Amino acid sequence: MTNNEGIALEARSLSVWYGEFLALRNIHLAFKRNKVTALIGPSGCGKSTLLRCFNRMNDLIPSAKVEGQVIFEGRDLYSSKIDPTEMRSRIGMVFQKPNPFPKSISANVGFGLRINGYTGDVKEAIERSLRQAALWNEVKDRLNDGALTLSGGQQQRLCIARALAVEPEIILMDEPASALDPMATLAIEDLIRNLSEHYTIVIVTHNMQQAARVSDETAFLMVHEDRSGYLVEHGATQRIFTNPEDERTEAYITGRFS
Amino acid sequence: MTNNRKDQFNQKLRLRKGIAKAFYFIFLLSILIGIGGLLLLLIQVLIEGLPWLSLHFLTDYPSRHPEQAGLKSALMGTIWIMTLTGLFTVPIGVSAAIYLEEYAPKNWSTQILEINLSNLAGVPSIVYGLLGLAVFVQLMSLGRTVLAGSLTLSLLVLPIVILASRESIRAVPSYYKEAAFALGADKWQVIKGVVLPVAFPGILTGTILAMSRAIGEAAPVIAISALVYLTFVPSSPLDRFTVLPIQIFNWVSRPQEDFQGLAAAGIIVLLTILLSMNAIAIYLRDKYQGKSAE
Numbered sequence: 001m002t003n004n005e006g007i008a009l010e011a012r013s014l015s016v017w018y019g020e021f022l023a024l025r026n027i028h029l030a031f032k033r034n035k036v037t038a039l040i041g042p043s044g045c046g047k048s049t050l051l052r053c054f055n056r057m058n059d060l061i062p063s064a065k066v067e068g069q070v071i072f073e074g075r076d077l078y079s080s081k082i083d084p085t086e087m088r089s090r091i092g093m094v095f096q097k098p099n100p101f102p103k104s105i106s107a108n109v110g111f112g113l114r115i116n117g118y119t120g121d122v123k124e125a126i127e128r129s130l131r132q133a134a135l136w137n138e139v140k141d142r143l144n145d146g147a148l149t150l151s152g153g154q155q156q157r158l159c160i161a162r163a164l165a166v167e168p169e170i171i172l173m174d175e176p177a178s179a180l181d182p183m184a185t186l187a188i189e190d191l192i193r194n195l196s197e198h199y200t201i202v203i204v205t206h207n208m209q210q211a212a213r214v215s216d217e218t219a220f221l222m223v224h225e226d227r228s229g230y231l232v233e234h235g236a237t238q239r240i241f242t243n244p245e246d247e248r249t250e251a252y253i254t255g256r257f258s
Numbered sequence: 259m260t261n262n263r264k265d266q267f268n269q270k271l272r273l274r275k276g277i278a279k280a281f282y283f284i285f286l287l288s289i290l291i292g293i294g295g296l297l298l299l300l301i302q303v304l305i306e307g308l309p310w311l312s313l314h315f316l317t318d319y320p321s322r323h324p325e326q327a328g329l330k331s332a333l334m335g336t337i338w339i340m341t342l343t344g345l346f347t348v349p350i351g352v353s354a355a356i357y358l359e360e361y362a363p364k365n366w367s368t369q370i371l372e373i374n375l376s377n378l379a380g381v382p383s384i385v386y387g388l389l390g391l392a393v394f395v396q397l398m399s400l401g402r403t404v405l406a407g408s409l410t411l412s413l414l415v416l417p418i419v420i421l422a423s424r425e426s427i428r429a430v431p432s433y434y435k436e437a438a439f440a441l442g443a444d445k446w447q448v449i450k451g452v453v454l455p456v457a458f459p460g461i462l463t464g465t466i467l468a469m470s471r472a473i474g475e476a477a478p479v480i481a482i483s484a485l486v487y488l489t490f491v492p493s494s495p496l497d498r499f500t501v502l503p504i505q506i507f508n509w510v511s512r513p514q515e516d517f518q519g520l521a522a523a524g525i526i527v528l529l530t531i532l533l534s535m536n537a538i539a540i541y542l543r544d545k546y547q548g549k550s551a552e
Contacts, residue, residue: 102456114451115438159437
């Protein structure tokens, strides 16, 4: 049950139900280490549901049931031996709407450090994370101000810094720029490109230009007639956007349906 | 065309405007009746009570001579009762609310619990007084003490505190909780680090309002403490006590004119305490909400 060299995370025969409703059907998908993989597809195709399987966020929804495996470092995330709390600190998440806590900027970044019992220099770790998230220069003089005083784009970069602080190996991003203006979106996209040097990133986006700009690999999902989502095609972003194998992928990326 | 339109519609503009205006005056009148009644009450109390209000009124014990009478024992009793009631209610109420919102399974047994909780909040206070008399005073042999009184009032306000705390906990947006879980927080860390701080202003306001209800309650305390005439201040939870509403009731029930004035002065003191507690609740809520909205 080990991953291939260069694979950071892998879904095997993954299906998700919400009660009786099959939301995701039998997904096989591997994510390469230190690459950005974009999940694209029409609304309702289950891309966010898939993303939330990778840090067991679906556990929080009582009716959700996951079948199949997600392999991370040779172990199945859904095996009973895995502690979701420990696992989540290693697979970070950034949400669609910027959701900093109503606390100070430094308390936001320090939150994960504190709850995970960080033994190093907290101040230094906060600065390092804010620098990584390209936010340090804008906030270094007001670390004790409320996080909600920041602009939307800054708040989202703060959320990224907050996720980075606990030093995850993988970062899951659920349409991280969809609530932001174009300038803030560009800043986030630059950041994602830079972060991929050190992190494996999975990003859900409904914006195909964004997928083309930021990702190395793209996975295209679609909705079946019974409203369940399934994987159509996965490969290098370059190839998916220029020479897709499946005609449905081509139809989607050329905007014939959305 | 225009002629045709006139035939088809009978707009009755004047009548409609008249009805609109009539409703405006009905609503205005309703609020004036409410405020007017309150004002009348206040003015009446102020006219009767103000001449009797003085420093010695607060620092002297009750007396047979109206000009020497004060409500020190009742004031201190109220403070004692409030402090203990708060100490009992806040930890239990908030914990119960956390359990119901965050831990309890959503099934029929918790639903019954919830319905009963709402019903309890509406039970007449004298019922709690009789319960307290039977359980705390007699069964547990606490006697007619501060402890028995505050335990009884705790039972009375507990449902209110639980309901208010639940409301505020439920209002905490789920995206805060998700963010904390995604950082590797466990359930208690999410509650302590995110849910409670965000819910705090609401819990605080609800608690203070529940306390101010307890302060004004006379019926259950009369059942516990009886209509006593005390000339000492309780020095421990096991002392006898009296509270402001009882002292006021005591004065009102006397035939002499002067004691009516004393009662009115007592009401002014009680109202001042109530209004300041409500003001503190509003202030704290605004302060913390402002802080979290920054």
